[in-house]
Amino acid sequence: MLDDLSALLERLELGREMKHKIMLVVSEAFTNAYLHGNRENPETKIKIGLTVNETEITVDISDEGKEREGLKNIENKKPAALFGENGRGIDLMRHYADKVRFERGTKGGLKVITTFFRENINEVKI
Amino acid sequence: MDIKQRDRGSIAILDLSGRMDLSSGTMLKEHIKKLFEKNVTSIHLNLTGVEFINSSGLGSLVSIMKETRLAKGRLTLSNLANYVQEIFEITQLSHIFEIYATEEEALASYQSVPAN
Numbered sequence: 001m002l003d004d005l006s007a008l009l010e011r012l013e014l015g016r017e018m019k020h021k022i023m024l025v026v027s028e029a030f031t032n033a034y035l036h037g038n039r040e041n042p043e044t045k046i047k048i049g050l051t052v053n054e055t056e057i058t059v060d061i062s063d064e065g066k067e068r069e070g071l072k073n074i075e076n077k078k079p080a081a082l083f084g085e086n087g088r089g090i091d092l093m094r095h096y097a098d099k100v101r102f103e104r105g106t107k108g109g110l111k112v113i114t115t116f117f118r119e120n121i122n123e124v125k126i
Numbered sequence: 127m128d129i130k131q132r133d134r135g136s137i138a139i140l141d142l143s144g145r146m147d148l149s150s151g152t153m154l155k156e157h158i159k160k161l162f163e164k165n166v167t168s169i170h171l172n173l174t175g176v177e178f179i180n181s182s183g184l185g186s187l188v189s190i191m192k193e194t195r196l197a198k199g200r201l202t203l204s205n206l207a208n209y210v211q212e213i214f215e216i217t218q219l220s221h222i223f224e225i226y227a228t229e230e231e232a233l234a235s236y237q238s239v240p241a242n
Binding site: 086 | 189
């Protein structure tokens with residue numbers, strides 16, 4: 001998935017900083033969709049949509065799990081323990097994306113919508 | 127991710143390159159498990175070639191650090207790209223890992239702070 005996304009972002013010539021931000025945020029959302037939404041079920045799919053315009057880039061990631069469960073997990077999420085091995089993904093998504101929203105997807109699973117403002121691409125050091 | 131091992135005395139130096147995520151983190155944990163089986167518990171990770179790390183990759187490193195401490199060994203990191211260093215700082219993991227600017231500095235530290 002990341003190889004495909006990397007190649008696509010390269011073609012869009014978004015710049016290195018923006019590419020890194022998007023790849024990180026999408027990889028976090030994809031991992032959550034795979035582990036927590038679809039529960040590693042190989043029969044299920046994860047859909048990724050990318051929209052690009054002059055001012056912003058939007059990436060949405062939808063799983064086929066249960067949206068209510070997904071939202072509940074996010075609402076009840078505690079800060080990651082310093083020595084914990086999990087729990088940092090959503091914090092990183094919120095840090096690097098300009099906007100993160102969660103809603104019900106068309107398949108009843110969780111849809112994560114992340115937005116990146118193109119004028120902010122210089123905020124991340126590479 | 128690619129893992130290449132070099133040895134300097136009792137220290138295993140692993141050159142990591144590529145992406146550190148869920149699958150490559152598991153691969154790294156397996157590699158280090160084999161080192162523990164050979165009683166090698168002083169481990170240095172040179173991250174020069176790591177172009178991408180996400181929370182799953184960080185989680186693997188935390189797991190390795192805890193296992194190393196349990197084995198009374200040491201884990202050091204060096205040569206983090208700015209982008210990777212920034213993620214360590216955002217997540218505050220920079221406070222619990224021994225991170226050095228260069229591999230030389232990290233290896234020199236083993237002279238003064240040996241493994242437990």
